[in-house]
Amino acid sequence: MDVAVALNDIHKTFGTHRAVDGLSFEIPRGTVFGLLGRNGAGKSTTIRMIMDIIRPDSGSIEILGRPMDGSVKDRLGYMPEERGLYPKMKVLDMLEFFGSVKGLKPAEARRRAIPWLERLELDEWKDKKVEDLSKGMQQKAQFITTVLNQPEVLILDEPFSGMDPVNQELFRDLLLELNKAGTTLIFSTHVMESAERLCNQIALIDSGRTVLSGSLASIKKKFGSNTVQLEFDGDGDFLESVPGVEKIHRYERFVEINMAEGESPQRLLEAATGRLVVRRFEVMEPTLHNIFIDQVGPGSDGETDAKELAHA
Known part of the structure; x- marks a missing residue:
């Protein structure tokens, strides 16, 4: 270098x-x-x-x-x-x-x-x-x-x-x-x-x-992210009880879900696809502000x- x-x-x-x-x-x-x-x-x-x-x-x-x-x-x-x-x-x-x-x-x-x-x-x-x-x-x-x-x-x-x-x-x-x-x-x-x-x-x-x-x-x-954005059709109230979910922020067209540290978003995806029509599932890239x-x-x-x- x-x-x-x-x-x-x-x-x-x-x-x-x-x-x-x-x-x-x-x-x-x-x-x-x-x-x-x-x-x-x-x-x-x-x-x-x-x-x-x-x-x-x-x-x-x-x-x-x-x-x-x-x-x-x-x-x-x-x-x-x-x-x-x-x-x-x-x-x-x-x-x-x-x-x-x-x-x-x-x-x-x-x-x-x-x-x-x-x-x-x-x-x-x-x-x-x-x-x-x-x-x-x-x-x-x-x-x-x-x-x-x-x-x-x-x-x-x-x-x-x-x-x-x-x-x-x-x-x-x-x-x-x-x-x-x-x-x-x-x-x-x-x-x-x-x-x-x-x-x-x-x-x-x-x-x-x-x-x-x-x-x-x-x-x-290296830092990854513990935040997921999920856009779906259906009743998503059950998402709060999915293991590893700490907090859900609800917006007009999607929800933003904070996962516990070390939890894989895969479990959330499996739970969502089992009961909802998932339009978008995105693990958010951490911002520099988040890392800071x-x-x-x-x-x-x-x-x-x-x-x-x-x-x-």
């Missing part, structure tokens, strides 16, 4: 707070990788260590086959959760500046920026000051700064934070387009729906430790995030 990023036994503490505690996982090249966990799990601290903004206390990180250095950093794109634009600069001037930080000459940075400005409907604003842009426009400008150097690996920390639904959909499409062209995407999020729509590889972390990691398909297969809750619990969004401690 060709690896874009490899973390090996990473530890990081801030004072008495253990933000990352023995974190290890690999990110294959060409994948869309989600670093998942509730607020305070250690996601942002991990992203900052990958980017060499802060250093781990112990352990090793390799990016594109080597430790982080200037030549590697120029092959990366990074969009932090806290957006960092220059409000008094004109949009195109600012993009040229960010391009120069990544080693681009002004003319080349401008050449690359113009198509992105047109694509994101900012071309008429290129000579306006950043502070004149709406929040959504500034989010688009921030994204352009991240991709000007045509990164091999694009790293985004909570990229959908604060975005309206229209921009969320736009950015999902852009990210998938970049991935299709060969860019490895790495993003952190606590929003499981976003991860499920984008990712083919994930690592779920909690309290700075890896809970599970691997391909989304294999993880879903199963592994780390509902949690609390009120926890202190390690990224806040990283600024201390």
